[in-house]
Amino acid sequence: MAETGSKDIAEQYMVYAPFAGVFLQVSEQDVSRLENAEKYPDDGELQQVIESLTDWSEKKLFKIETLSDMTELSINLNQICNFSCSYCYSAKGRSNKVIDQKTLFSALSFFIDRKRTEENNLQLTFSGGGDPLMSFSLLKEAIEYSERLSRAHGFSIGYSIVTNGTLFHPDFIDLIRRYDVNVVVSFDVLEEVHHSQRGKYKEVCDGINYLIENGIYPGIRSTITALNVHRMEEMTLEMISKFPSLSGIAYEPVLKPSLFQDISDLEKFYDSFATHYLKAANLGFQHNFSVGNTIINSTEICKERACLGKFTLTPDGNITACSRICSSEEDFYERFHYGTVLENGDVVIDAGKLERIMQNNVYTYTECNACIAKWHCSGGCMLARFSYHQEYFNYHCNFIRKMTIMSLLNQKIEKI
Numbered sequence: 450m451a452e453t454g455s456k457d458i459a460e461q462y463m464v465y466a467p468f469a470g471v472f473l474q475v476s477e478q479d480v481s482r483l484e485n486a487e488k489y490p491d492d493g494e495l496q497q498v499i500e501s502l503t504d505w506s507e508k509k510l511f512k513i514e515t516l517s518d519m520t521e522l523s524i525n526l527n528q529i530c531n532f533s534c535s536y537c538y539s540a541k542g543r544s545n546k547v548i549d550q551k552t553l554f555s556a557l558s559f560f561i562d563r564k565r566t567e568e569n570n571l572q573l574t575f576s577g578g579g580d581p582l583m584s585f586s587l588l589k590e591a592i593e594y595s596e597r598l599s600r601a602h603g604f605s606i607g608y609s610i611v612t613n614g615t616l617f618h619p620d621f622i623d624l625i626r627r628y629d630v631n632v633v634v635s636f637d638v639l640e641e642v643h644h645s646q647r648g649k650y651k652e653v654c655d656g657i658n659y660l661i662e663n664g665i666y667p668g669i670r671s672t673i674t675a676l677n678v679h680r681m682e683e684m685t686l687e688m689i690s691k692f693p694s695l696s697g698i699a700y701e702p703v704l705k706p707s708l709f710q711d712i713s714d715l716e717k718f719y720d721s722f723a724t725h726y727l728k729a730a731n732l733g734f735q736h737n738f739s740v741g742n743t744i745i746n747s748t749e750i751c752k753e754r755a756c757l758g759k760f761t762l763t764p765d766g767n768i769t770a771c772s773r774i775c776s777s778e779e780d781f782y783e784r785f786h787y788g789t790v791l792e793n794g795d796v797v798i799d800a801g802k803l804e805r806i807m808q809n810n811v812y813t814y815t816e817c818n819a820c821i822a823k824w825h826c827s828g829g830c831m832l833a834r835f836s837y838h839q840e841y842f843n844y845h846c847n848f849i850r851k852m853t854i855m856s857l858l859n860q861k862i863e864k865i
């Protein structure tokens with residue numbers, strides 16, 4: 450049977466069958482009846498509930514077993530950025546490094562190849578190290594080359610770019626229109642917060658407006674830190690009034706242990722995030738403005754690994770298992786590095802290492818066995834596991850459980 454989370458919050462028990470997509474709030478007495486259902490074969494109502502909990506046709510289990518199952522290529526074109534954000538996860542790798550075209554094309558030829566995969570739909574995401582738009586001509590060449598490969602091999606490719614929002618120009622607009630590229634802008638929304646953490650507030654607002662004037666409606670992603678964790682409602686209202694044609698924002702908690710003095714600091718941050726995220730989401734709902742978050746979105750599917758499987762190309766031609774690990778200067782690089790594009794264009798994969806990396810999954814950690822978030826969090830983000838020592842990570846888990854329960858309660862409310 451799918452994991453049944455029975456947890457007492459606010460005097461309630463919850464029964465959750467993720468593969469059946471069923472979530473129930475029940476009494477203590479109901480829990481006992483469910484646990485002893487075989488003693489009540491004539492209780493039609495009870496047997497119907499058992500049937501609904503064990504009907505697993507609702508959700509499929511997403512998993513990646515080998516390189517040939519991977520469909521998403523993350524590309525870090527460079528290590529150059531015109532920002533220096535206080536929470537930047539790539540700061541240690543910052544340099545003037547830009548990928549060379551031959552390495553880039555070799556990696557694309559390897560990834561967009563029928564010999565590698567039978568999957569039809571691939572996704573290419575251009576994000577940090579640096580900002581992809583600092584290397585616009587390479588970005589354009591990468592997309593155009595990918596299109597040629599996709600036509601030759603019969604793939605359909607979706608493109609995304611994550612950018613700081615200050616480097617747009619007419620040629621970029623042409624490119625994203627032509628290839629229907631999804632644009633995500635990182636933005637802290639409130640002027641003084643954005644200034645103190647990222648800088649160039651006005652330039653980012655101008656960049657977002659420039660896209661909108663050209664009929665392009667970017668996604669907005671905001672990293673939440675102690676500075677703005679209690680201001681998500683305000684941020685939501687600010688977005689609605691400042692950019693009324695945009696449809697939503699994603700709020701993601703920062704992952705940077707050095708920003709927290711001690712465990713209670715982290716705990717306070719996570720508690721505050723959950724409280725204010727919920728208020729911001731409700732506020733957004735009232736204004737038809739979507740407020741999202743990765744943990745909340747994860748409850749939509751069941752999967753075996755937090756990020757399934759990553760194929761991330763770094764500017765120096767290496768392959769890593771995390772889209773945030775893009776330089777050998779970064780912490781934990783060796784634990785994520787599993788491949789290299791050689792000078793002759795061959796791509797070499799360390800299959801043993803990739804296998805070990807993929808073993809960081811939902812089956813590995815005993816603490817995940819009885820966790821209500823098990824099939825959505827799926828063993829947790831490997832980078833978070835390495836970044837936080839065990840005691841911190843336990844609080845991280847509590848936070849994920851809390852957000853998961855919030856999401857499930859919300860889905861139930863929406864269904865009613």
Ligand code: SF4
Pocket residue numbers: 755756759770771772773830831832833
């Ligand atoms: S390891 Fe964590 S941060 Fe890296 S891609 Fe996976 S989920 Fe994202």
Ligand code: SF4
Pocket residue numbers: 814816817818820821822823824826827828829830845846847849850
């Ligand atoms: S929240 Fe923690 S215990 Fe639960 S599945 Fe994720 S990593 Fe495992």
